[in-house]
Amino acid sequence: MTTTLYLIRHGETYENQNHIFQGVLDTKLTPLGLRQADALGDYFKRIAFDAAYTSPLSRARDTLTGVLKYHPDIAPILRDDLHEIEGGALQGLTFAECNARFDNILNTFRDEPSAFAPPGGESIPEVYVRFTAEILALLRANPGRTIVVVSHGTAIQTWLAYAKGLPADRIAFDFLPNGSVSQFAYYDDGRIETVYIGRLPESDAGVK
Numbered sequence: 001m002t003t004t005l006y007l008i009r010h011g012e013t014y015e016n017q018n019h020i021f022q023g024v025l026d027t028k029l030t031p032l033g034l035r036q037a038d039a040l041g042d043y044f045k046r047i048a049f050d051a052a053y054t055s056p057l058s059r060a061r062d063t064l065t066g067v068l069k070y071h072p073d074i075a076p077i078l079r080d081d082l083h084e085i086e087g088g089a090l091q092g093l094t095f096a097e098c099n100a101r102f103d104n105i106l107n108t109f110r111d112e113p114s115a116f117a118p119p120g121g122e123s124i125p126e127v128y129v130r131f132t133a134e135i136l137a138l139l140r141a142n143p144g145r146t147i148v149v150v151s152h153g154t155a156i157q158t159w160l161a162y163a164k165g166l167p168a169d170r171i172a173f174d175f176l177p178n179g180s181v182s183q184f185a186y187y188d189d190g191r192i193e194t195v196y197i198g199r200l201p202e203s204d205a206g207v208k
Helices: 031-043 058-070 095-101 105-111 124-140 153-163
Strands: 002-009 051-054 076-078 146-151 181-187 192-199
Touching: 002 058, 002 124, 002 153, 031 058, 051 058, 058 076, 058 146, 095 105, 124 146, 124 153, 153 181, 153 192
Parallel strands: 002 146, 051 076, 051 146
Antiparallel strands: 002 181, 181 192
16 A cells, blocks of 8 residues: 655745745745745646645645645644754844854754754754654555645755655755655555655646
């Protein structure tokens, strides 16, 4: 039996636009982010799915609203453990401010993500444990079904690593744009097949 997972990164926010570390700040989508959510709705118009889950943060919830545009019978389900990394002291700072105040800490985030641990927040390995456990719980609760999950860039990156068989201390990040979709197949024996990563609906020939 195969369970299908569509994992979506939320649309663009003003903080994405202005290079501000968001973490669990409850930020809003830009006009582009809203268009990305709408494009996701068009992308999923012809895709049947059984359940839709989201981070409780507004940017993810508003993105899922777009996804569900043609699926009024599916009710969004909020799951706390789908939230973004707890950014601690970095939250609300520009990337430049993060590096100036905390010894180029975002270089660690880029070059050695497994060693990244914002002061007062979650380390990447902690996000890995939390987020992968939550995704696995959702997959196991929906055997043979198709589910949609909307979450955040750093959190999703930990699942991408897990799906490749990489442990928490060997995470390497992929390019994952705002408003993108990644698809996975999960099998009864625990195997995970990555179908695609970071697909943008507006670039898909089947989406208007």
